[in-house]
Amino acid sequence: MSLVKMIEYQDAPPEVRAVYEDIMSVRETDWINNFWKALANDPATLRRVWDSVKQVMAPGALDPLVKEMVYVAVSATNGCEYCTCSHTAAARKRGMTDAMLMELLAVTALANETNRLANGLRIPVDPAFRPPA
Amino acid sequence: MSLVKMIEYQDAPPEVRAVYEDIMSVRETDWINNFWKALANDPATLRRVWDSVKQVMAPGALDPLVKEMVYVAVSATNGCEYCTCSHTAAARKRGMTDAMLMELLAVTALANETNRLANGLRIPVDPAFRPPA
Amino acid sequence: MSLVKMIEYQDAPPEVRAVYEDIMSVRETDWINNFWKALANDPATLRRVWDSVKQVMAPGALDPLVKEMVYVAVSATNGCEYCTCSHTAAARKRGMTDAMLMELLAVTALANETNRLANGLRIPVDPAFRPPA
């Protein structure tokens, strides 16, 4: 159903295999999900996007579970089925319970609601919410 | 510039004042931001939305700072200036640093990027990401 | 601030003036708003979009006020300031009160909320909601 073919490890050129191996090593898993198999149609894009994901989702000022939950919130807002499912699975692996998922989506949905009240009424931003120049 | 007038406390009917007082009490502040002054044009909506915000944003399975950051991520995704500014301010009040804000937006932006790769290539969801029926 | 210049009636070529005159005649007004002055940079687009607006917004199976309100709901959802302001003004001219505007945005916002709960939880459509094939 995909618009490009999925590139399996055994059919992949060396630069794709190198990324696949890095993914499996960083994630401590032994399989590659379809997202990467699709991007492998363009090895430079595969490498670039994986490097970005690896850098952005690593522990930093925010912990990785919070990052996965932000990812789910954005994906649900955009209606992306693939990313909603894959990042919900990733968040669960990091400890997200059903109660946390329900609360996460309640916040996500509420923000979508109030975004439209603010945008629809064209409410001016209070000066107090603007940082000093 | 707003499409409705801002209802100030001194001009507000009793049911609006009651909500304003609850907002100031729960938030331990002495002023009301424009979002609520705009909603006050419909006291039933003001009450309902405030009750939702109060319930959803309270501590629960997720901590309030995480919830504020999810709110910022959704508001940035939707391009809502008002909510981006107000919830960034709220998150900062709860301890979000500039480093955390930058990382939050890096995750938000990356999710917006990969959402379009997945949707544009119509990548099928891996069975492993689907919960058992 | 616009990315193209606004084409005023006195500076417009005949095919643009013809559209401007039709707009003023159909709308029973004596001025042209910026949306059309911007589209006039491409007379074929100006003509095509005006013909579409004239056809779609005319009385039909739905009454024109309902159509204007649907327009506001979509524009608020997309965060389009220009269309939110212009179609709110148009709806008010056709009788929309402040109470109706507030209710319209309450519905719009609620739909945006529940859209994300449905999409975020990937809730399957009930067979009863699908029309017979």
Place this chain on the structure above:
Amino acid sequence: MSLVKMIEYQDAPPEVRAVYEDIMSVRETDWINNFWKALANDPATLRRVWDSVKQVMAPGALDPLVKEMVYVAVSATNGCEYCTCSHTAAARKRGMTDAMLMELLAVTALANETNRLANGLRIPVDPAFRPPA
């Protein structure tokens, strides 16, 4: 396929059953659709969202059929399959014909088109469209 399980009436705790009964009573129906069965994983969210839907969609300054059609317009704009199907069914039950549905989507689609012309050209809002301060 859903990311959470559907909670059936017979498996539901009392506070969920109470909401289900209210839904069936208000809607004069004898079944519960999947949206509520999914929200029931968090009884507080189920109660809050149902109370919001009940309040917002009730007759008021706008009639319920208009509200259902606005709901369809927003859901189509956001690409939410579940809500598009469920609210189209609800609007049909209240009298929406195929001709009305086609016109509703023609308005929705046209608004999505002109929203991008206005946003893409960054067209300034005419002063006449702004309410007096």
Place this chain on the structure above:
Amino acid sequence: MSLVKMIEYQDAPPEVRAVYEDIMSVRETDWINNFWKALANDPATLRRVWDSVKQVMAPGALDPLVKEMVYVAVSATNGCEYCTCSHTAAARKRGMTDAMLMELLAVTALANETNRLANGLRIPVDPAFRPPA
């Protein structure tokens, strides 16, 4: 699964058949895709949308392949499965290779990413990017 029935040529009234024939003639094909069969439920909408597509997608200041690729970029951004698939097929017919598709989606996705960094940080537009008034 569609919310309206597909109108086949043999069941179509004359004004619908006339549009179908124009579509097949302009596109040099002998079949009609579902998009038009669905719009045919409202012959005036079918005629108007087809006339718009015919005008907008014709060779002009931009070549038709570029236009098809822009269409794919927008459809991927909005998560529209139907238009993503149909316009990817149309672009391929006009010469888009897999390498071009991958690059197109890389640009599309990157724009979605940086749009949220700019909107999330509320970065002011540099005066140099604004055309002289």
Place this chain on the structure above:
Amino acid sequence: MSLVKMIEYQDAPPEVRAVYEDIMSVRETDWINNFWKALANDPATLRRVWDSVKQVMAPGALDPLVKEMVYVAVSATNGCEYCTCSHTAAARKRGMTDAMLMELLAVTALANETNRLANGLRIPVDPAFRPPA
């Protein structure tokens, strides 16, 4: 007005200056626009996003002007003022005329329109548009 401060060259740490110099060199210009000055609050993000932009927007299977126009189409669809203005300026520098901009936005807007007709009617994808598995 931005939510973070703009980092000027003279105030920037060495790793930020290195990126700024690369930007000016690749773009053959002597100034840095606000987007990068805002990202500079997180040097790792600045470096990563610039490297992505440099790679993705370089000549490849698509020419750089087409890429800039796709960027404008996505930014207009998302309502991102900053990116709409900056990439319109970039596209003009590469040869985009007013006629090309108007056509680009006509395609962008039309795609946004038909996306909602397809999504709103839930039109099934024709098998002919699906690539062989």
